[in-house]
Amino acid sequence: MLRQILASAVIAGALAGILVSGLQTIRVVPLILEAETYESTSEPSSTATTAHHHDTPASHDHGEGIAASGVWAPEEGVERTLYTLLTNILTATAFALLLTACYALAGHVDGRRGMLWGLAGFAVFHLAPSLGLPPELPGSMAAPLYDRQAWWFGTVAATAAGLALLVFHREDVFKVLGVALLALPHLIGAPHPEVHGGLAPPQLASQYVVAALVTAGVFWVFLGAVSGFLFHRMEEEA
Amino acid sequence: MRHSSSVKTLSSTQSLSLSAKATPVLIAALLGMFMLYGVGFAGSQTLHNAAHDGRHAFAFPCH
Numbered sequence: 001m002l003r004q005i006l007a008s009a010v011i012a013g014a015l016a017g018i019l020v021s022g023l024q025t026i027r028v029v030p031l032i033l034e035a036e037t038y039e040s041t042s043e044p045s046s047t048a049t050t051a052h053h054h055d056t057p058a059s060h061d062h063g064e065g066i067a068a069s070g071v072w073a074p075e076e077g078v079e080r081t082l083y084t085l086l087t088n089i090l091t092a093t094a095f096a097l098l099l100t101a102c103y104a105l106a107g108h109v110d111g112r113r114g115m116l117w118g119l120a121g122f123a124v125f126h127l128a129p130s131l132g133l134p135p136e137l138p139g140s141m142a143a144p145l146y147d148r149q150a151w152w153f154g155t156v157a158a159t160a161a162g163l164a165l166l167v168f169h170r171e172d173v174f175k176v177l178g179v180a181l182l183a184l185p186h187l188i189g190a191p192h193p194e195v196h197g198g199l200a201p202p203q204l205a206s207q208y209v210v211a212a213l214v215t216a217g218v219f220w221v222f223l224g225a226v227s228g229f230l231f232h233r234m235e236e237e238a
Numbered sequence: 239m240r241h242s243s244s245v246k247t248l249s250s251t252q253s254l255s256l257s258a259k260a261t262p263v264l265i266a267a268l269l270g271m272f273m274l275y276g277v278g279f280a281g282s283q284t285l286h287n288a289a290h291d292g293r294h295a296f297a298f299p300c301h
Contacts, residue, residue, distance in 0.1 A: 002262035009266065020295075028295045073287035080291070087292030090277045097270030101263045126297065135297035148299035149279065212297055 004234040005100040012100075012227035013093025020092065020219040021085045027211035029084070035137035035200040035208070092219070095121060096227045103231045106168075114228015115221050120163055122220035126213060128159040128182070132190025135212035139199030143191035155185035 074080040099117055103109040109117070129152050142148065162181030165174045198205060277289055278298035286293070286301060293300045 001259065002265060005262055005266045009270075024291070024295050029291055032291055032294055071283045071287065073290075083288045084291040084295075087277055087289040088295075090273055091292060091296055094270045094273035094277060097266045097273070101266040101270065104259055104263050104266070130297060133297070133299055136294070138294065142299075145299065145301060152299050212295055216296065 001104060004231060004238060005097070005104055008103075008227050008230035008234055009096035009100045010093055011230055012223055013096040014089055015226055016096070016219055016223040017085065017089030017092035019222055020215065021081075021088045023215045023218060024084070024088070026215075028208070028215055031204060031208045031211060032138060035139055035198075035204060038199040038201075039139040092223055095125070095220075096223055099224060099227050100231055103228065109228045110232040111225045111229035114224040114226070114231070116224070117228060118220040118222070118224020120167075121224060122217050123163065124156055124159045126216045126220070128185065129155045130209070130213060131186055134209045137198060137200050137205055137208045140205065141193040141195055141197050143193045147191035151185065151188075151190050154188075155190075158182070158185050 074083045099114070099121060102117060103114075132155065133148055133152060136142065158181045162178045162184075165178030165181065169175070169178075276285070278293055278296065279300050280286075289300075
């Protein structure tokens, strides 16, 4: 069973990582690169916000900026693209491992059911967190890192548990508990900076939210379908 | 003997007991979380720079 879980996750992760890298070149990466042009040419308008490292452009620039500060960064162009591809494949494989672990627990999965699992993954890891912490361009104002990470992890855990209670239990008490868990992180509220905004224009930031979420949605449905299909096929072969 | 073999035939991976599933599921889940942490959240500046665009694209609060 371990071989089935790992093999289906690695293959699905590689394919989904390649796909999402292609999708990101349409809108997501161009918007990141455009935002970086504001980052390297201007200072943040307010210093009241807790330091987000992008607030100090010198510490973050790619290429020359990083080289000057002595911290390694991939060269602009092909090298940066290849590292993004590697990042995407590893991230997709990590998500696929969580999916195939769920398949092993729940059983009865195929490509079609895998898509539903993928949609659940999108809701857990992207949709719910983005309600409080939308995808951000480089140079955005942000609350302290640990507060945001704690809220992000809490939201992922509560959304996953809430969805599981709603889907896998029929009793009303579990359904109520499930809805409560889905709502809880948003009732608590995500940590926000005292001053909103960033270096890039607001319309660029809102375009980025849409682009990142749509890309993530397509990625998750594909990852779920492929991992579900492969998991099912390897089960038949076993 | 005959009974036990028919039981064995029936038990596909889907009907494996929870205890038999527990170890592989736990290994996969921990490996997935470990990888997610390394790629998306690890504080090392070098890792951050390498994974920068992917982290922004997946909206991980990593910095």
